[in-house]
Amino acid sequence: MKTLNEQISEVIQQEPVAVFMKGTPQMVMCGNSHRALQALHAAGAPITAVDILPDPRIRQELSEISGWPTIPQVFVKGELIGGADITEELLASGELQQKLDESLGSDRDQEVKVVQLELA
Amino acid sequence: MDAESIRALLSQAFPDAAELAVEDRTGTGDHFQVTVVSPDFDGIPLIDQHRRVNDVLAASLADGSIHELRIKTKGTT
Numbered sequence: 001m002k003t004l005n006e007q008i009s010e011v012i013q014q015e016p017v018a019v020f021m022k023g024t025p026q027m028v029m030c031g032n033s034h035r036a037l038q039a040l041h042a043a044g045a046p047i048t049a050v051d052i053l054p055d056p057r058i059r060q061e062l063s064e065i066s067g068w069p070t071i072p073q074v075f076v077k078g079e080l081i082g083g084a085d086i087t088e089e090l091l092a093s094g095e096l097q098q099k100l101d102e103s104l105g106s107d108r109d110q111e112v113k114v115v116q117l118e119l120a
Numbered sequence: 121m122d123a124e125s126i127r128a129l130l131s132q133a134f135p136d137a138a139e140l141a142v143e144d145r146t147g148t149g150d151h152f153q154v155t156v157v158s159p160d161f162d163g164i165p166l167i168d169q170h171r172r173v174n175d176v177l178a179a180s181l182a183d184g185s186i187h188e189l190r191i192k193t194k195g196t197t
Binding site: 032067068069070080081082083084085086089090 | 166167170171174178181182188189190191192
């Protein structure tokens with residue numbers, strides 16, 4: 001089985017837009033995760049969500065990889081965009097849409113999915 | 121953690137801040153909104169501005185004494 005670190009890195013690198021959040025898009029467990037998702041929806045982003053709540057190690061490993069201490073964390077094409085505040089600000093300024101257009105094309109699909117990490 | 125301690129840490133880290141505000145959003149000493157406007161942020165990407173603020177408060181974020189941190193940063197130019 002792949003380590004947690006490998007699984008998290010894989011999601012970050014392989015998914016067009018990865019969101020590490022508390023809960024899932026179907027059941028959001030935190031206001032800030034909700035804010036990030038709303039901003040991404042508004043910008044027409046596809047979303048691959050990972051719930052960090054099932055095990056505290058997920059958040060530890062994630063923060064070690066990203067150097068970012070708080071949740072949520074939004075990645076576009078492997079690059080950390082920021083948390084809820086930055087995602088909202090970039091939406092308001094139009095930069096989020098621009099970044100998504102540049103990275104994923106303007107006729108991107110907007111599928112929302114959830115990836116479950118395998119915990120040892 | 122109280123707002124004043126956070127304010128003290130931030131003003132130490134950003135002595136030239138044109139604006140520095142810390143709000144305890146819930147009155148419970150663990151949900152904060154911080155606003156920093158400083159020439160330190162001029163020409164720096166937003167994500168790196170936030171990283172600078174997170175770094176100043178790293179210890180309190182890591183041990184959970186700050187449960188939620190909302191950040192608003194801006195350069196002065």
